[in-house]
Amino acid sequence: MSEEKKTIKISPIKKGTVIDHIREGQSLKVMKILGLTETVVKDVVSIAMNVESSVGKKDIVKVENREIGSDELDKISLISPETTINIIRDYTVVQKKRVQLPERIKGIVKCKNRNCISNQREPIEPEFKVMSGEPVNIKCIYCEREMKEEEISENIV
Numbered sequence: 001m002s003e004e005k006k007t008i009k010i011s012p013i014k015k016g017t018v019i020d021h022i023r024e025g026q027s028l029k030v031m032k033i034l035g036l037t038e039t040v041v042k043d044v045v046s047i048a049m050n051v052e053s054s055v056g057k058k059d060i061v062k063v064e065n066r067e068i069g070s071d072e073l074d075k076i077s078l079i080s081p082e083t084t085i086n087i088i089r090d091y092t093v094v095q096k097k098r099v100q101l102p103e104r105i106k107g108i109v110k111c112k113n114r115n116c117i118s119n120q121r122e123p124i125e126p127e128f129k130v131m132s133g134e135p136v137n138i139k140c141i142y143c144e145r146e147m148k149e150e151e152i153s154e155n156i157v
Contacts, residue, residue, distance in 0.1 A: 016064040018086040024078050027059035033075045038083045077101045079153045081133050101133045110155045116143040
């Protein structure tokens with residue numbers, strides 16, 4: 001008796017974004033970055049978690065009728081620097097890119113130091129220098145407080 005392999009497929013999207021190669025267990029944080037956990041979602045959103053791939057396990061998020069912006073890409077790069085973004089139009093991938101961890105992060109992460117000048121009532125945007133990409137580590141340019149991956153994801157604005 002032969003064993004038949006069963007697969008579960010997520011249906012293709014006509015137009016939108018596929019966020020692939022998300023670090024295992026990080027898809028819900030990507031959903032939060034995209035604002036898909038706080039509002040009523042009218043378009044189809046598919047999430048696949050702990051999917052087997054050639055390099056281990058990964059998560060995938062598909063969002064119909066939405067192309068994500070550069071601020072969202074920068075935020076995603078902080079929690080999963082190896083993520084790829086596929087822009088889909090008429091069921092075809094028209095653009096594929098890997099997120100890029102920038103050298104500087106400005107205005108998308110707040111400093112965890114409550115006494116930092118960027119957390120006071122000053123007209124200063126929080127700004128960080130990326131110290132390393134694996135694991136992600138950033139340093140506030142004002143108070144020099146360092147933040148690691150989990151702290152970063154908790155402080156994304």
